[in-house]
Amino acid sequence: MPLPSRPFDVGETAALQRVLSDLEAGTTRQWYWLELSQQHPAALSRRVRTLAWLLRRGGPALAWPWLRGRLAGTALYATPGETLWRRLAQVRQDALLAVLCSGALLAGFERLAATQAFAAWCIAGIGALWQAWRVPAVPPPPELDDDSEILPGPESSLGLAGMLMGRGLSPQAAMTLVASLRQRQDAAVPALLAAMPELAPPPPTAALQRWLRAGQWLFATLPVALVAGVLPSPWGMALGAAWGTLLAARNGRSTALLVALAALIAYALGRLGHAL
Structure with missing residues (x-):
């Protein structure tokens, strides 16, 4: 976006x-x-x-x-945010390696472009379903007991400082933490989390992770499947490899080099196997 x-x-x-x-x-x-x-x-x-x-x-x-x-202030969400998008980057890299190496191998064996496209479409669809299915369940937030207090306690009327005092901090320490948050913002988050662990956000929902992981897989593989079915072999897969290398470069030059070399080696192995 x-x-x-x-x-x-x-x-x-x-x-x-x-x-x-x-x-x-x-x-x-x-x-x-x-x-x-x-x-x-x-x-x-x-x-x-x-x-x-x-x-x-x-x-x-x-x-x-x-x-x-x-x-x-968004440093509060750094752990779940970084974890989610690091996993999505890995999903995208796995998708590129799967679709490009298989396609390059088929191109090396001089299989028809339709065969390469069919393999790419299968990898795209089955891989997306696999990524959605393997998302682990996210434990629900703890439920309150029937006798527990649902409404905020009296300390909440004093804002965050009052809630910190309700956790056992002295008034001076609580006000110092709040003042540090207003002035330093993200830099004050570790001290706040240490004083009030319940500030830590929960992980993303399983439904969101399923949609994002399947979407990343399709985003990486569908263009390769499309060009493999439109252009003659091996040019369709070559264009798909160029797309994959550019997409992998979002994760760094080393990732782009890995994807390009993997596709090239797969193609070379296919040519070698076809010649033998």
């Missing part, structure tokens, strides 16, 4: 922080975002609306690539 990479201004920052506060309603993270969002007036823009739509559909983990390092 094309979004401008320039940093958010103070109005956009306040608007997104308030969206996050609304999304985290009923949790301690709501008070975290309230402390940050009240410092400046909110200003809506096109990219704020786009990111707000993403946040409402999949939470901070879905929008993490566009929030990371740009929105103050």
Whole structure:
């Protein structure tokens, strides 16, 4: 999704922080975002609306690539966000290796372009289903007992500082932490998590992970399947390898080199096997 990479201004920052506060309603993270969002007036823009739509559909983990390092306070979501998108990058790399190596091997054996395309379509469809199926179940949040208090405690009326005092911190230490959050923002997150572990966000839902992993697999493999069926062999697979190398370069030059060399070696092995 094309979004401008320039940093958010103070109005956009306040608007997104308030969206996050609304999304985290009923949790301690709501008070975290309230402390940050009240410092400046909110200003809506096109990219704020786009990111707000993403946040409402999949939470901070879905929008993490566009929030990371740009929105103050989002270091709170660094662990689930980085973990999710690191796995998605691995899924994309696995998909490219699978579809390009198999296609290059068939091209080396001088199989028909239709055969190469059929193999690529099978890898695309079966691989996407496999990626969706192998997502582990995410444990549900702990349920409250019938006798437990559902409404916020009296300390919540004092905001995040009051909640920290309710966890046993002295008033001075609690106010110092809140002041550090307002001034240093992301740098204050580790100390806050140590004082209030329940601030840590849960992992993304299993449904979101299934859609994203299957989508990444299809995004990597479908263009290869399409060009393999349209262009004659081996040019279709060569164009697919070029696409795969460019896509792999998003993970770094070493990943792009790995994908290109793997496809080239598979093609060479196919040519060697065909000649013997």
